[in-house]
Amino acid sequence: MNRRTLLKTTLVFSAGSLLLPACLQNRKGKLSFTHFSLSADEEEMMAVLTERILPSTAFFGNKPINSHQFVLMMADECLDPEKQQSFVSGLKAFNKEAKVFGGSDFLSQQPADQTKFLESLEAQKELPTALVDFYPLTKRWTIEAFTTTQQYMENIRHYNMIPGPVYKGNVPI
């Protein structure tokens, strides 16, 4: 069995396991989605993961941005079924990779170790195949959840919906 076939089998198996009643796997998470469901641990892992990618509470008045909610909503509503399945499989594979790296579930690791794991992923030339539809999207949407907040757009990027009729095409910088 070559690596590709193995990967496909894993994907099919993971997709199949999604259909099992939630109680057989774990407690169900609080968030509800149309196209997949997550266990409470998986949901918690997403909350911690997005927080490690970008520590949102450290920004504006320590008000949490809850980026994971945006990430998962986008995965639920903006991905085609194939990509979506790959994203959800990747979510599960992420924990396995974390375990290989740090010796325990991502959630059980110390924050510094969690960050170390992410840094190790970032340092790799190519991500593990199982994560290619998960980690980059999670990071992109985590960043987007932050850079599209009113606080960021107005205070950091000086967003102005009504710039006014002035355009100058030759301004020294």
Add this chain to the structure above:
Amino acid sequence: MGDNNHTYDAIVIGSGMSGGWAAKELCEKGLKTLVLERGRNVVHNKDYPTTNLKPWEFKHHGQLPYQVAKDNPIISKCYAFKEDAMHFFAKDKDHPYVQDKPFDWIKGYHVGGKSIMWARQTQRWSEFDFEGPARDGFAVDWPIRYKDLAPWYSHVEKFAGISGNKDGLDTLPDGEFLPSWELNCVEDHFKQTVSKAYSNRHVIYARCAHLTQPQPIHLEQGRGQCQARNLCQRGCPFGGYFNANSTTLPWAAKTGNLTLQPDAVVHSIIYDDAKGKATGVRVIDAKTKVFTDYFADIIFVNAGAINTNLILLNSVSKRFPNGLGNDNGLLGKYFAFHNYRARISATFTGFADRNAIGGRPTSAYIPRFRNVYTQETDFLRGYATSFWAGRSSETDYSGVGENLKQHLMAEPKLGPWKVGAGFMGETIPKETNQLSLDPTLKDEWGIPLLHFNVAYDDNDEKMIKDFFEQFTEMFEKAGFTDISTNDSHQAPGLDIHEMGGVRMGKDPASSLLNEWNQLHHCKNVFVTDGACMTSTSTQNPSLTYMALTARAANEAVEMRKRKEI
């Protein structure tokens, strides 16, 4: 005449770009006018639900949800069909059609039509465009020339509000302009390079329907200065650009002569064999499906080029078994469009110490320079080009945690200038490019589905090749690097410049409409939207539809006074 017996002086089918103008002109001249719109009402500044939403207020931050894209494979190809404006596009599954050859039909079914979401480019045609078919031997000769339309261009420009410079080009006549936006330093550098290297190539700032300096007539319309929000497709709270909802339709309503009827799907135009003229319009209520007939002396067909063809083809009578006015069998034929397939982009490392600030609703423009004075290539006609330059900026998204946070909080690093040029090719109308009715398939309202047999030809392919060659050369002369060409191979239709099928001409044997946009064989029916176009030129066509409509409407009023119709 009152409206109790469903009788008016005039009926206008369609409330968009050209229908709004027919309504304005006819109402101003005192005609009780019924405007029929197949979609819902959209009132300026009341029915623009997303116009003031900030990026963080859109659930998907502007992206199209997968289900919406899946349900609308055609309309999703349109650049403006995003979370902020998708409510202004008719959905694919509600309005099916038959693609014998691929055609992307982009529709806006509501009051104002596509004038809400249009790209607002307003270049006049020139004498070269009107003379084109006769000189180059394609289509048929236009029955009018530039001088016939020039005063009407002025008429609509003053009212709509068009910004631009007086560039003094014979390929792009000047008009009644409000102050123009300006070129940025790289666009200006390209302009200087091109004008030094070529005698008849000109880079200008595009004329566009934005109020850069509102005049009393615009303030009277309740419109204000364009604030460069660049969110026009949502409808503008300032009325800063022209759409029918903020401009022509309210003006028509103010006369007291307008009756605007949304949710009115036109089935056909009623022809009276005994009277030898059209007497009215058969309408289906979009919701209840109940039929009602409305009557008038004058009928303007402004349903949008494709639906205008459909309505005329579906208007059969004993006298016109093949569609209204269609004695020569040419109705639906010689349908054409603009070729928007080609783009070229590059990088410019010059002006590294310069940037542009502020917003601008449009960009630069290069009028057609190929085959203008003489035939110089192995293809007919030519192309206009949009051109733009902007400074790129780079944000470092590497790392995680505090590292990433610092990157995001830092000012983006300015990169080199990026430049791009977009091709707008004239296509040659051909008899084989045809719209026709399906003999059996019908839509929800019982109206036959339309077949599209429309395709590119060899002339289009040669023109794209020339565009790539010429612009690569021009870009190289300007010192641009990393030049890359792209042919999207998109189907006809996505240009949203559909034209023809009910073409104007001098001879009833070879055209459907005369010099006043009247059907040769049914003189009280006027077609003044894109369907009337004999050839396509390279200019964004809306301004020409507006001018043709205003001209025809005023003549129709005079003809009615003279009891000719």
